[in-house]
Amino acid sequence: MSEWPLWEVFIRSQHGLAHRHVGSLHAPTSEMAVCNARDVYTRRNEGVSIWVVKSADISASEPNNKDMLFEPSHDKIFRHPTFYDLPDDVDYM
């Protein structure tokens, strides 16, 4: 059974929110992966939608490239708009 591919599971907990990565699992097909995700991750009413993606299909950044990817934004404070007051009615910013 070790040849079953690994799938990353994303669940949208409610309408209006983005899918969030919740974990991974093994399954022989994408349909079975959705079924298994239902059993492993949504038994307590967590979601309205499930995505599964083969882990092998995800391209990830190298830890070594952290500086190149993230460092340059530190000195550009206008990219961190923490000094704006948000109205209370605006959720999920």
Next chain:
Amino acid sequence: MNNNIEELSLSLFMGDNNLILSHRLSEWTGHAPVLEEELALANVALDLLGQARMWLEYAAEISEDYKTADDLAYKREIWEFRNVALVEQPNGHFGDTIVRQFYYDNWHKLILEHLYQSENERIAGIAEKSLKEVRYHLERSAQWTVLLGDGTEESHNKLQTSVNHFWPYALELCNTNTANSGFDDDLASLSRQTWIDSLSNIIAEATLQLPETEFSYSGGREGIHTEHLSLILAEMQCLPRAYPGTQW
């Protein structure tokens, strides 16, 4: 004389089928081929147990002999159980369990869709609640049937053997020649053909063939069971029988 004999008979039939199959599926816990399947099988077992509880609670309300669902599950003798022989059959290998489940899920969904139309609100309510879970059960067992049937030569051969083996047991689900079933003959004869039709797409996709034999097991609804049920009950009932009224 009980005025609700049809309702009692129906709810015992539905409840007992779910209860015994749930017990069988729970035997996979700790033995399933992979973690994901272990969770899935246990979840289906829990779904069926919950449904058995709803049916048996209703049965206990109508029954003159038993007061609670627990009484019905733990204090009845083997000849008082109304389930079909299919759900008593041992789990076998994973493919056996899948085929048994596929036969059952197809029938279960059809019968619930019918009961959902019932004028009896209690029955319609239980059916509605159960249907949401059973649609998923069928999705799973159908996918596995196709995967294994249309898989390797070995998995195909094993699954065809399972399909043949469980066929006479599965036909009992739609057996019309039983008294006091709680169903009218129209429903029984309709659902046998509808049931076979409902199987055929998936069976064809799985490159499998349904047996042509019409021999069917019978007797479950009259309390006549295979020896497997006595072993299941011995395990399931030993604790409440040894320590009546015990709680934890």
